Amino acid sequence: MTRATARVTPPSGRTASTVRAGTAGPRTTPRTGFRTPPRPELRLLPGITTAGRGAPRLLRHPRAPFVLLIVAMLVGTTLGLLVLNTAIAVDSLKATQLRTANAERAQEVQRLEQKVVDGNTPEEIARAADAAGMIPAGSAGFLVLDPDGGSVLRGTPEPAAVPDSPDTPATPQAPATSQAPAAPEAPATSRAGD
Amino acid sequence: MPKTVRGPGEDPRSPGRSGAAADAPNAFTSRRSPGSRRSGVGLSIDQRGRRNRWGLIFMITLLVLVVGKLAVLQGVDGAAYANAAEQDRLRTYPIAALRGAVLDRDGAPFAYTVDASRVVADPSVVKDPERTALALTTLLDIPASTLTEKLSQDGRYVVLARQVPPETTDAIHALNLPGIVFEDDPVRLYPAGVVGGQVVGFVGRDGKGLAGIEQTFQGKLAGTDGKRRVEVGSGGNPIPSGIDESTPATDGDSVRLTLDQDLQYVTEQRLGEACSDGATTRASAVVLDVRTGQVAAMGSCPGYDPGNYSKTDPNLLGNPAVSDVFEPGSVMKAVTLSAALEEGIAEPDTVLTVDGHIKAGDRVVTDAHDHEPVDWTVTGILAKSSNVGTIMLARKVGDEKLEHYLRAFGLGDTTGIELPGESAGILEASKDWTATRAANVPIGQGVSVTTLQMASIYQTIANDGVRIAPRIVESVTAPDGKVVETPAPKGARVISKATADKMAYMLEAVVGPGGTAPLGQIAGFRVAGKTGTAQRPNPECNCYAGGGYVTTFVGFAPADDPQYVVAVDLERPSSDAEGGQVAAPVFADILRYALTANGVVPSGKPRPDFQLTGPDEPHNP
Numbered sequence A: 001m002t003r004a005t006a007r008v009t010p011p012s013g014r015t016a017s018t019v020r021a022g023t024a025g026p027r028t029t030p031r032t033g034f035r036t037p038p039r040p041e042l043r044l045l046p047g048i049t050t051a052g053r054g055a056p057r058l059l060r061h062p063r064a065p066f067v068l069l070i071v072a073m074l075v076g077t078t079l080g081l082l083v084l085n086t087a088i089a090v091d092s093l094k095a096t097q098l099r100t101a102n103a104e105r106a107q108e109v110q111r112l113e114q115k116v117v118d119g120n121t122p123e124e125i126a127r128a129a130d131a132a133g134m135i136p137a138g139s140a141g142f143l144v145l146d147p148d149g150g151s152v153l154r155g156t157p158e159p160a161a162v163p164d165s166p167d168t169p170a171t172p173q174a175p176a177t178s179q180a181p182a183a184p185e186a187p188a189t190s191r192a193g194d
Numbered sequence B: 001m002p003k004t005v006r007g008p009g010e011d012p013r014s015p016g017r018s019g020a021a022a023d024a025p026n027a028f029t030s031r032r033s034p035g036s037r038r039s040g041v042g043l044s045i046d047q048r049g050r051r052n053r054w055g056l057i058f059m060i061t062l063l064v065l066v067v068g069k070l071a072v073l074q075g076v077d078g079a080a081y082a083n084a085a086e087q088d089r090l091r092t093y094p095i096a097a098l099r100g101a102v103l104d105r106d107g108a109p110f111a112y113t114v115d116a117s118r119v120v121a122d123p124s125v126v127k128d129p130e131r132t133a134l135a136l137t138t139l140l141d142i143p144a145s146t147l148t149e150k151l152s153q154d155g156r157y158v159v160l161a162r163q164v165p166p167e168t169t170d171a172i173h174a175l176n177l178p179g180i181v182f183e184d185d186p187v188r189l190y191p192a193g194v195v196g197g198q199v200v201g202f203v204g205r206d207g208k209g210l211a212g213i214e215q216t217f218q219g220k221l222a223g224t225d226g227k228r229r230v231e232v233g234s235g236g237n238p239i240p241s242g243i244d245e246s247t248p249a250t251d252g253d254s255v256r257l258t259l260d261q262d263l264q265y266v267t268e269q270r271l272g273e274a275c276s277d278g279a280t281t282r283a284s285a286v287v288l289d290v291r292t293g294q295v296a297a298m299g300s301c302p303g304y305d306p307g308n309y310s311k312t313d314p315n316l317l318g319n320p321a322v323s324d325v326f327e328p329g330s331v332m333k334a335v336t337l338s339a340a341l342e343e344g345i346a347e348p349d350t351v352l353t354v355d356g357h358i359k360a361g362d363r364v365v366t367d368a369h370d371h372e373p374v375d376w377t378v379t380g381i382l383a384k385s386s387n388v389g390t391i392m393l394a395r396k397v398g399d400e401k402l403e404h405y406l407r408a409f410g411l412g413d414t415t416g417i418e419l420p421g422e423s424a425g426i427l428e429a430s431k432d433w434t435a436t437r438a439a440n441v442p443i444g445q446g447v448s449v450t451t452l453q454m455a456s457i458y459q460t461i462a463n464d465g466v467r468i469a470p471r472i473v474e475s476v477t478a479p480d481g482k483v484v485e486t487p488a489p490k491g492a493r494v495i496s497k498a499t500a501d502k503m504a505y506m507l508e509a510v511v512g513p514g515g516t517a518p519l520g521q522i523a524g525f526r527v528a529g530k531t532g533t534a535q536r537p538n539p540e541c542n543c544y545a546g547g548g549y550v551t552t553f554v555g556f557a558p559a560d561d562p563q564y565v566v567a568v569d570l571e572r573p574s575s576d577a578e579g580g581q582v583a584a585p586v587f588a589d590i591l592r593y594a595l596t597a598n599g600v601v602p603s604g605k606p607r608p609d610f611q612l613t614g615p616d617e618p619h620n621p
Helices: A004-012 A017-024 A029-032 A041-059 A064-119 A122-131 A176-182 B045-076 B078-089 B129-140 B144-153 B166-175 B212-216 B218-222 B261-275 B306-311 B329-340 B378-383 B385-398 B399-408 B435-443 B451-462 B497-511 B579-597
Strands: A140-143 A151-154 B090-095 B107-116 B117-121 B158-164 B180-184 B187-189 B226-231 B245-246 B252-255 B280-288 B295-301 B349-354 B358-359 B363-366 B374-378 B473-477 B483-485 B528-537 B549-556 B564-572
Touching: A004 B261, A064 A122, A064 B107, A064 B166, A122 B261, B045 B078, B078 B090, B090 B180, B117 B129, B117 B166, B129 B144, B129 B158, B129 B166, B144 B158, B158 B166, B166 B180, B212 B218, B218 B252, B226 B435, B245 B473, B261 B280, B261 B295, B261 B579, B280 B579, B295 B451, B295 B579, B306 B363, B329 B378, B329 B385, B329 B399, B329 B435, B329 B497, B329 B528, B329 B549, B329 B579, B349 B378, B349 B385, B358 B385, B358 B435, B363 B385, B363 B435, B374 B378, B378 B385, B378 B497, B385 B399, B385 B435, B399 B435, B451 B497, B451 B528, B451 B549, B451 B564, B497 B528, B497 B549, B528 B579
Parallel strands: none
Antiparallel strands: A140 A151, B090 B226, B107 B187, B117 B158, B117 B180, B226 B245, B252 B473, B280 B295, B280 B564, B349 B374, B358 B363, B473 B483, B528 B549, B549 B564
């Protein structure tokens, strides 16, 4: 509507009533009945107004650098984001790798610790000692030092019974289970002779 | 809008295309030929205006609705929807807390937990169940058919295997099978096996401690599970730069016991040997540190391996040393004589003329072997374990006083040790005692104790008369290394030091010449102790006939500076051997190891001579 009104305005300036009756639209205008309108003028005016003003502005302010700037910024941002994302992804992958490596180390430690613990149980030590031909020691002899430098032997140390096969660990004569607590009468201590 | 004046012949729908305007084209003339569009359809200005207005209202309403809905979605429910969308992408994996270890006093583990995994499948993601099953069957050691069946199920969660070690999960992981994931499922290991098993207890499948320390310290050992939330892609794999937030698990505290694993091993081995002698059905032993009341070893046979509890007879899954009660027999005489000495009724060398039998209510109590009246010192009464002499002294003490001393020594009440299922034993109030009961209690019949209580009585005597309630937990260590020591129970004086010294002297006579337990001796050490041979109630008839005996021996060494108390009891339903014959050797072996292994210096002075009989008796040993 407004557009139509605007177009009507320039040639006339003539009837305010026409403008005021604007809402009635262009259709009312012809009915007022002027026959010889200056056609080229009416047709060209809007064209001249827009094109005539636009062309010189383009010459005066070239758009290319601006567009180039925008494009450059877009490309720059995209590339920047790409680089950042890649960096994050690389770090993340590295972190995952390190975490995996860490977990592997932890597992290795756990495995070794487990081995130590299993080999350290009294049962295992008794078995290994028995296999090595060792026998449980009995009560030891103690040398108690007097303040004056002398010493007193406490306890009744006895020489250890010679195991059946001291060097070959193959023949435990009884299962370790019954032997360990049952035969502590034979101290292997050499302190007795001191 | 002004009313249009319209001629009667005008088409009301094409007001602008009428009259002269149609003949001469001008700027306002439609260049389209009339009627080419909207021919016959046109609205009056009025109608059009109304239509526009309604249209506008309609559009605005729509817009308001859309904007309103948008506001509701974005503003009001926005957080919820965003959350739901995120949840769709987020997977939460639990991080299992490592259960704390149970250690011996030197830090050797009785129980500890290692990482392991549960292998879980999402059947809806598994592409080829049969191929996947074949790949897993050897690694998981599960038949391929079982796996195929599980992998073909409906649903999205199937547990394939539990507690799989890390090596295996690594191997499975390397296969890159779709739909197979791992969850934390730590394994509880009991490296020492049977050793200390009854004390340590075990953990059920749901991670709850069901016996022993595992049960008592469940709250401290368990720790708090954590969780990890990760954003995953459509394949279920984590997105590297996505959300990855973890609430770390808090591992459980470690519990350090006062047990010595080596001594525990020796104790259990020796008990095992006793149990395999053909007559002993059950044997228990407790070793206490005299000065602190801490339990250095505690075991029973038959024992069990906590790592294998599910395959053990449920009746064996207890700790008889604290939960089973028995009539202790003559070891109780130490309490009676302590009372007599403390009350000033007798001294170790007081001479009594002891008959072979004594009337108690409607029964007659005899000594182990009936004899003519003899003159025995109080030491002799203890060394020879005379029932009659003890009852004579108990009558002088009086029932009420005797009960007082029994309770002060810890009978009839739990010790408060950190173990579940502790029994208080049975001790009736003295006012309810019949004449028979009054004669039986001083000699350890008609009163029930646990092995631990029995050891505690002798700990009191060995510790100069101060009873320290036995404890088995030394400290609790938090994951950050903070150690909380178990507060030492306050000692309670039961008898004076003088009485305790006299008792130690008299108890030494028991293993000496003329005593009942020469087998309780340990070379180089002065040993004090007491035998016990109590009739065992026959569970079939609820009487003593055919019940066999419970043989006991409790003692400590070195007598001049006690370090360890050992209490041993053997249940022998089919044998009439006495405590001095069967329990004393077990006692001696355990105590010998405890003394030797812990570097206790042998006694410097020889055992004193004991006056067991009155001066007129001819056969003084």
